[in-house]
Amino acid sequence: MEIWRLPISASQRGKLISAGYTTLSSLSSISSSDLARESKVSESEALDILKFASHSHSGGWEMSSGNCSIFEGAQNAWDMLHEEESLVHITTSSADLDNILGGGIHCKEVTEIGGVPGIGKTQLGIQIAVNVQIPHGFGGLGGKAIYIDTEGSFMVERALQIAEACIEDMSEYNRFIRKDFQACEIRMQPKDILGNIFYFRICSYTEQIALINYLDKFISEHKDVKVVVVDSVTFHFRQDFDDMALRTRVLSGMALKLMKLAKKFSLAVVLLNQVTTKHTEGSFQLALALGDSWSHTCTNRIVLYWNGNERYAYIDKSPSLRSASAAYSVTRRGIRNSSSSCKRIKMM
Amino acid sequence: MANKMISEIPLPKSIANVFAARNISTAKDALSLTEFELMELLDVGLTEVRSALSQISEIVAPPYQTALSLMEQRFQNEHLGGHFPTGLKGLDAALCGGIPFGVLTELVGPAGIGKTQFCLKLSLLASLPTNYGGLDGRVIYIDVESKFSSRRLLEIGLRSFPEIFQMKEMAQEMAGRIFVLRPSSLSEFTQSLQQIKVSLLQNQVKMLVIDSMAALVSGEHEQGVRRQQTLSWHISFIKSLAEFSRIPVVVTNQVRSQSHDEASQYSFQAQSRDGIVETPTRYDSHLVAALGIHWAHAVTTRLVLEAKSGQRFIKVAKSPISPPLAFPFHITSSGISLLSDEGMELMGPEINSIHCQGHNEIINFRMESLV
Numbered sequence A: 001m002e003i004w005r006l007p008i009s010a011s012q013r014g015k016l017i018s019a020g021y022t023t024l025s026s027l028s029s030i031s032s033s034d035l036a037r038e039s040k041v042s043e044s045e046a047l048d049i050l051k052f053a054s055h056s057h058s059g060g061w062e063m064s065s066g067n068c069s070i071f072e073g074a075q076n077a078w079d080m081l082h083e084e085e086s087l088v089h090i091t092t093s094s095a096d097l098d099n100i101l102g103g104g105i106h107c108k109e110v111t112e113i114g115g116v117p118g119i120g121k122t123q124l125g126i127q128i129a130v131n132v133q134i135p136h137g138f139g140g141l142g143g144k145a146i147y148i149d150t151e152g153s154f155m156v157e158r159a160l161q162i163a164e165a166c167i168e169d170m171s172e173y174n175r176f177i178r179k180d181f182q183a184c185e186i187r188m189q190p191k192d193i194l195g196n197i198f199y200f201r202i203c204s205y206t207e208q209i210a211l212i213n214y215l216d217k218f219i220s221e222h223k224d225v226k227v228v229v230v231d232s233v234t235f236h237f238r239q240d241f242d243d244m245a246l247r248t249r250v251l252s253g254m255a256l257k258l259m260k261l262a263k264k265f266s267l268a269v270v271l272l273n274q275v276t277t278k279h280t281e282g283s284f285q286l287a288l289a290l291g292d293s294w295s296h297t298c299t300n301r302i303v304l305y306w307n308g309n310e311r312y313a314y315i316d317k318s319p320s321l322r323s324a325s326a327a328y329s330v331t332r333r334g335i336r337n338s339s340s341s342c343k344r345i346k347m348m
Numbered sequence B: 001m002a003n004k005m006i007s008e009i010p011l012p013k014s015i016a017n018v019f020a021a022r023n024i025s026t027a028k029d030a031l032s033l034t035e036f037e038l039m040e041l042l043d044v045g046l047t048e049v050r051s052a053l054s055q056i057s058e059i060v061a062p063p064y065q066t067a068l069s070l071m072e073q074r075f076q077n078e079h080l081g082g083h084f085p086t087g088l089k090g091l092d093a094a095l096c097g098g099i100p101f102g103v104l105t106e107l108v109g110p111a112g113i114g115k116t117q118f119c120l121k122l123s124l125l126a127s128l129p130t131n132y133g134g135l136d137g138r139v140i141y142i143d144v145e146s147k148f149s150s151r152r153l154l155e156i157g158l159r160s161f162p163e164i165f166q167m168k169e170m171a172q173e174m175a176g177r178i179f180v181l182r183p184s185s186l187s188e189f190t191q192s193l194q195q196i197k198v199s200l201l202q203n204q205v206k207m208l209v210i211d212s213m214a215a216l217v218s219g220e221h222e223q224g225v226r227r228q229q230t231l232s233w234h235i236s237f238i239k240s241l242a243e244f245s246r247i248p249v250v251v252t253n254q255v256r257s258q259s260h261d262e263a264s265q266y267s268f269q270a271q272s273r274d275g276i277v278e279t280p281t282r283y284d285s286h287l288v289a290a291l292g293i294h295w296a297h298a299v300t301t302r303l304v305l306e307a308k309s310g311q312r313f314i315k316v317a318k319s320p321i322s323p324p325l326a327f328p329f330h331i332t333s334s335g336i337s338l339l340s341d342e343g344m345e346l347m348g349p350e351i352n353s354i355h356c357q358g359h360n361e362i363i364n365f366r367m368e369s370l371v
Helices: A010-019 A025-027 A032-039 A043-057 A061-066 A079-086 A094-098 A121-131 A157-177 A190-195 A205-223 A244-265 A292-296 B015-023 B027-032 B035-042 B047-062 B067-077 B089-094 B115-128 B152-160 B168-175 B186-199 B213-218 B224-245 B265-271 B292-296 B348-352 B359-370
Strands: A112-113 A144-149 A197-201 A225-231 A266-274 A276-278 A281-288 A302-306 A308-317 A324-331 A334-337 B104-108 B136-143 B178-181 B203-212 B250-251 B255-257 B287-289 B301-308 B311-318 B325-332 B335-338
Touching: A010 A032, A025 A043, A032 A043, A043 B115, A094 A121, A094 A308, A094 A334, A112 A121, A121 A144, A121 A157, A121 A225, A121 A244, A121 A266, A121 A334, A144 A205, A157 A197, A157 A334, A157 B067, A190 A197, A190 A292, A190 B067, A205 A225, A205 A244, A205 B027, A205 B047, A225 A244, A244 A266, A244 A292, A266 B015, A276 B292, A276 B325, A281 A302, A281 B265, A292 B224, A302 B265, B015 B035, B015 B047, B035 B047, B089 B335, B104 B115, B115 B136, B115 B152, B115 B168, B115 B178, B115 B203, B115 B250, B115 B335, B136 B186, B136 B325, B152 B168, B152 B335, B186 B213, B186 B224, B203 B224, B213 B224, B213 B250, B213 B325, B224 B250, B224 B292, B311 B348
Parallel strands: A112 A266, A112 A302, A144 A197, A144 A225, A225 A266, B104 B250, B104 B301, B136 B178, B136 B203, B203 B250
Antiparallel strands: A276 A281, A302 A308, A308 A324, A324 A334, B255 B287, B301 B311, B311 B325, B325 B335
16 A cells, blocks of 8 residues: 555545555556546646655655654654665675675664674774775775774784775676676776775874864765774773773763764764673673673674684674674685685574 | 863863863863863853864864875885884794884793793894894893893894804994893883883884783782783883884783683673584683783784694784784794794684693703703
């Protein structure tokens, strides 16, 4: 029943349905005078109905978002769904990982990724900073990246390696899949990819707060930035703070600003976090750092961990994704699927 | 940048006065408070607070650089693009040139495995002129456990670079570039660090070695969490020192035995048992690196030295650029050398485990070869 989608009054709708017009396609090939006669509505009403019907067919929902908003600044869930579906995700270059993430890292959301040292957090961060630049023709965002380095773990040679591998993969794709079409010429060079990563080095928590405040202005001047990676968000907050309550307030203020940035500029925010040990239920367990109140602030939370000899990613928290884990590996070319052949996605 | 005075930031007069009146003198004070707290404290409206904060933030925030210009800068200004070759070909190849500048590199392993030997070799190399692969500069060696042996240093020099060290003046010149500090307590160490930071650049210091970090803390008899907090200032300080001076910093670490209630799992792992592969290594190796997980996060490169089945290995356990490779090595009169430049790639968390098998024989062997 698609007629109910049209912004028409209930009585008009009732007349249409009783005349037998239940779907939009039934309205597509009829003239306004016929419609007026069949459903016993006036000529002008019939015209309006047909106009609405053709609008929704072509997918133009500009009217509905303006007219149907009852509360100022609110957006109804239907419109949000349309928007979400049209957003492209940032691939992680591992299909299994992208699968459990629902396509990749989501834009307009803050995703936290944490794990033990050496599990591949920085590797994933660099991979995302490179992959956001994949052009539209290859299903990417064609955007730029901001990389905020608080620990000095960003290594340019590694970023160059990953950029080269990314371009090679795109050329492969060109050769095999798109040979029928006008080959989307890859004019990108690895150096261009490096040139599109804006690198900031942070040396104290004050600089971290200042930079995140400043990002609003920076991104307004560089509108093609589509991802902000903070590696790691933890480091400067693990020391220097005697007042834990202050730390919590500062961290939540920071998280809020990042969320606003993500929504305002439709970009993805990726926060890399460290690990600490927590005493729960009588034993020591690993948990992401920065405390319990921080764990509430991010939209999505992914934990990277070792399972046997493989690296796994687990969706710990997400409003729309199921808790699942998938294997991935860190190779010379960057993050890729795990080399074992069987499917490794486990639903928890 | 963080300690920038509010008075130096061009803010509208009215709000600058209010900041001063409320004793908020540095940018750090202002930025540590939330917008609401500032509103309350300064008794001004939200828009004024926001605009003041955004002005302060713009000044305090560090400038950006594209990754491309970062790379070009490093390759132009720095030795081998910011890497210090160790002379161990396989290791240097894996690390993309050598030990990286500007970050912490950790050497961890059981006692007697060769960490100090490696440090001695590196100190020597750093003092050499660039045409011999050195950094042509001074080295600061913080020797906590009094393990530094100048005789051994000169022996290594003589065997590895006879053309330099056979001449007495040259040997004196090179050895004269290595400065050894022996702090007897954590507070002395703290003082030395602060002095070093001030005079580092003008004194042409090209490398800092701390041997060993763990010994500093174990001497203080602190347990668990307190010990970690004690070190956290130092970790942060040493990292920032490395960062601004762009020199390689090598730190050695000890091992300790793994306690039974060692945290190794997340809460979601404990809940669902299917699909979990038991890590076999957990039962074999009872040794882990000391200083805890915060330290493990802080180091950028971790090189594990271990002994397995009577053979010593140096493994790249954590590195932003290298795959997890293990190289067999031995200690000779000319320092450390690799038995094979082809590293074995290790899978999984095995790269992090520290073995000490067949080690006692090795210690004796070493004593013999040195005599």
